[in-house]
Amino acid sequence: MNGLFLVARREVLVRGRTKGYLVSMIISAAVVAVLAFLPKLLGGPDEYNVGVVGAESAVISEALTTLQPTQETTGDEGPATVTVTEFPDEAAARAAVEDGDVDAVILNGDTLLTDGGVNSELSLIVDTAYKQVASAQALESAGLPPDQVAQAMASVPEMKQQSIGEDADEAGARLAIASIVVIFLFFMLMYPVMFVAMGVIEEKSSRIVEILLSTLRPWQLLGGKIIGLGILGLINVLVITAAGLIAASASGIMPDLPPGTISTLFATLGWWGLGYAFFAALAGALGSLVSRQEDANATITPLTMLMVASYLVALLTASNPKSSLAVVLSYVPPFSAMMMPMRSASGSVEWWEQVLSAVLLAAAVVGALALGARIYRRAVWRMGSRVKLMEALRG
Numbered sequence: 528m529n530g531l532f533l534v535a536r537r538e539v540l541v542r543g544r545t546k547g548y549l550v551s552m553i554i555s556a557a558v559v560a561v562l563a564f565l566p567k568l569l570g571g572p573d574e575y576n577v578g579v580v581g582a583e584s585a586v587i588s589e590a591l592t593t594l595q596p597t598q599e600t601t602g603d604e605g606p607a608t609v610t611v612t613e614f615p616d617e618a619a620a621r622a623a624v625e626d627g628d629v630d631a632v633i634l635n636g637d638t639l640l641t642d643g644g645v646n647s648e649l650s651l652i653v654d655t656a657y658k659q660v661a662s663a664q665a666l667e668s669a670g671l672p673p674d675q676v677a678q679a680m681a682s683v684p685e686m687k688q689q690s691i692g693e694d695a696d697e698a699g700a701r702l703a704i705a706s707i708v709v710i711f712l713f714f715m716l717m718y719p720v721m722f723v724a725m726g727v728i729e730e731k732s733s734r735i736v737e738i739l740l741s742t743l744r745p746w747q748l749l750g751g752k753i754i755g756l757g758i759l760g761l762i763n764v765l766v767i768t769a770a771g772l773i774a775a776s777a778s779g780i781m782p783d784l785p786p787g788t789i790s791t792l793f794a795t796l797g798w799w800g801l802g803y804a805f806f807a808a809l810a811g812a813l814g815s816l817v818s819r820q821e822d823a824n825a826t827i828t829p830l831t832m833l834m835v836a837s838y839l840v841a842l843l844t845a846s847n848p849k850s851s852l853a854v855v856l857s858y859v860p861p862f863s864a865m866m867m868p869m870r871s872a873s874g875s876v877e878w879w880e881q882v883l884s885a886v887l888l889a890a891a892v893v894g895a896l897a898l899g900a901r902i903y904r905r906a907v908w909r910m911g912s913r914v915k916l917m918e919a920l921r922g
Contacts, residue, residue, distance in 0.1 A: 530743045534751020543759050552763050556770035563774035575649050578629040580614040583636025590656035700785050705845040705872040712865050713838040719760035720806040724827050727814035745904040753807045795868045802864030804892045808899035815907040816914045841865035848873040858884050860891035
């Protein structure tokens with residue numbers, strides 16, 4: 528194992544000191560930090576469409592449209608705008624909520640009908656209007672004098688809410704996080720994997736590999752390169768993740784993240800490790816087939832296309848993680864390296880599904896390492912023209 532770790536140490540020290548690696552890591556961390564601040568920087572006054580239906584429609588409509596913005600309902604982005612839509616019956620109101628034509632509907636002046644719930648701002652606006660109407664009716668029926676308004680307001684109960692779907696805000700946040708996870712995994716896998724292939728080709732084209740293999744075994748050289756570049760990739764991933772979490776905490780969006788987001792991000796590191804080991808083993812094997820940088824594209828293109836296909840499928844199914852395609856591919860290596868963390872971020876996967884998918888991907892990693900080592904051992908010695916893949920497999 529000394530030879531293996533010696534090669535890994537060499538890769539970390541040599542590659543980790545290059546300006547390209549350091550600059551790309553700093554730029555990536557800065558971009559992630561800026562993205563975490565965008566929701567706060569680009570935010571503005573919200574606009575809501577609230578439907579009303581029932582005997583109290585006129586009264587509650589007047590309260591919503593004449594409600595004076597307060598410090599609690601405006602925040603730092605200015606007062607929100609509320610548009611009221613009246614519906615003839617409850618069926619029409621429910622259909623409007625399900626179709627997304629309105630954000631919520633007030634039924635009979637005391638029940639808020641939503642499709643998965645509403646955000647805190649709209650909930651506070653509607654609740655304030657409801658309390659104004661209820662307190663006015665209570666004062667009128669009880670004949671209370673104006674000086675007892677505060678006491679009457681305190682006696683009004685909270686408005687009931689009925690949800691007919693998943694929380695809209697949480698679902699949208701989970702979709703955004705799932706998409707970010709997929710994009711993050713793709714770019715964090717693509718660069719170190721390509722470095723493995725380019726490093727193998729560089730050593731072979733300069734014939735340095737002949738000197739190295741005079742004292743090292745082929746599996747030590749390939750394995751050390753994969754481990755060393757993997758360590759650099761992991762450092763890059765950790766730096767970017769830390770920058771994102773720190774920026775999210777500083778910008779104030781951390782409390783708005785769905786439950787389980789932090790644990791999902793840390794679990795993503797494990798999926799990154801499995802995906803990197805799989806693709807890096809194949810990249811090293813394919814890189815050993817050629818002796819010139821000019822021939823690299825033709826050899827590595829199939830692997831690149833496989834990575835891009837995994838990325839596109841995961842990104843396109845992020846909006847529907849429960850679809851048959853998403854569920855099936857989340858167990859199929861190497862698609863599972865991006866599909867399962869995407870499904871996990873969307874909150875539509877059980878723990879045992881992740882364990883099963885990880886076991887299958889780990890088994891595929893072992894197979895890829897064995898296959899990659901075999902091809903590398905038989906092809907890295909052969910200089911000159913490109914070695915065909917089947918020739919390397921047959922020996």
